[in-house]
Amino acid sequence: DIQMTQSPSSLSASVGDRVTITCRASQSISSHLNWYRQKPGKAPKLLIYAAASLQSGVPSRFSGSGSGTDFTLTISSLQPEDFATYHCQQSYSSPWTFGQGTKVEIK
Amino acid sequence: EVQLVDSGGGLVQPGGSLRLSCAASGFTFSSSAMNWVRQAPGKGLEWVSAITDSGGATYYADSVKGRFTISRDNSKNTLYLHMNSLRVEDTAVYYCAKVTTGYGTTFYDYWGQGTLVIVSS
Numbered sequence: 001d002i003q004m005t006q007s008p009s010s011l012s013a014s015v016g017d018r019v020t021i022t023c024r025a026s027q028s029i030s031s032h033l034n035w036y037r038q039k040p041g042k043a044p045k046l047l048i049y050a051a052a053s054l055q056s057g058v059p060s061r062f063s064g065s066g067s068g069t070d071f072t073l074t075i076s077s078l079q080p081e082d083f084a085t086y087h088c089q090q091s092y093s094s095p096w097t098f099g100q101g102t103k104v105e106i107k
Numbered sequence: 108e109v110q111l112v113d114s115g116g117g118l119v120q121p122g123g124s125l126r127l128s129c130a131a132s133g134f135t136f137s138s139s140a141m142n143w144v145r146q147a148p149g150k151g152l153e154w155v156s157a158i159t160d161s162g163g164a165t166y167y168a169d170s171v172k173g174r175f176t177i178s179r180d181n182s183k184n185t186l187y188l189h190m191n192s193l194r195v196e197d198t199a200v201y202y203c204a205k206v207t208t209g210y211g212t213t214f215y216d217y218w219g220q221g222t223l224v225i226v227s228s
Contacts, residue, residue, distance in 0.1 A: 043220055045218070050211065053210050091212055095154050097154065098151055098154075
């Protein structure tokens with residue numbers, strides 16, 4: 001199975017901050033990398049697919065980059081609703097696997 | 108509007124059984140592959156099972172193979188997860204998720220709200 005490792009596991013930030021989260025795959029997954037945001041007690045919501053494509057309806061402050069084994073999710077200006085947990089997920093090979101999550105907390 | 112409504116969770120003893128359901132609306136259910144994904148308390152997301160649009164092929168995580176069965180009724184727009192021989196480590200929120208393909212990859216574009224399964228004596 002492909003292992004996905006996110007860093008950091010948690011971070012503290014303020015509204016308006018630029019935030020970057022990294023996801024590393026244990027082997028090359030090309031661009032088969034998706035990002036989700038999960039608010040407490042809620043289901044995950046798709047933000048980015050294919051490493052860099054913004055899902056319809058998702059604000060442009062979210063962006064993704066990377067290919068191969070190293071990927072990044074960037075939030076250009078953190079908003080109150082962005083305090084949540086972020087998950088990366090590979091869909092290159094079965095079983096699809098997720099990172100352990102990155103919790104973004106209020107500083 | 109796409110909606111996925113998960114139900115069927117509850118408290119069950121180890122060794123027991125449960126059937127989860129996911130009622131779909133707002134899209135052509137019979138044209139979409141569907142998955143179940145779970146999240147143990149305070150943990151990350153774990154893929155559990157997948158089924159193709161027709162139901163002709165199914166796939167399982169090693170951790171549930173032989174105990175769980177995924178199925179669908181396209182006439183009722185409903186996805187199921189039959190869970191047998193439940194273990195304490197199966198305790199989790201279970202989400203159904205719709206699979207979509209785009210830009211040459213696949214991803215979960217919609218999720219149910221989740222249903223909590225607690226396995227405990």
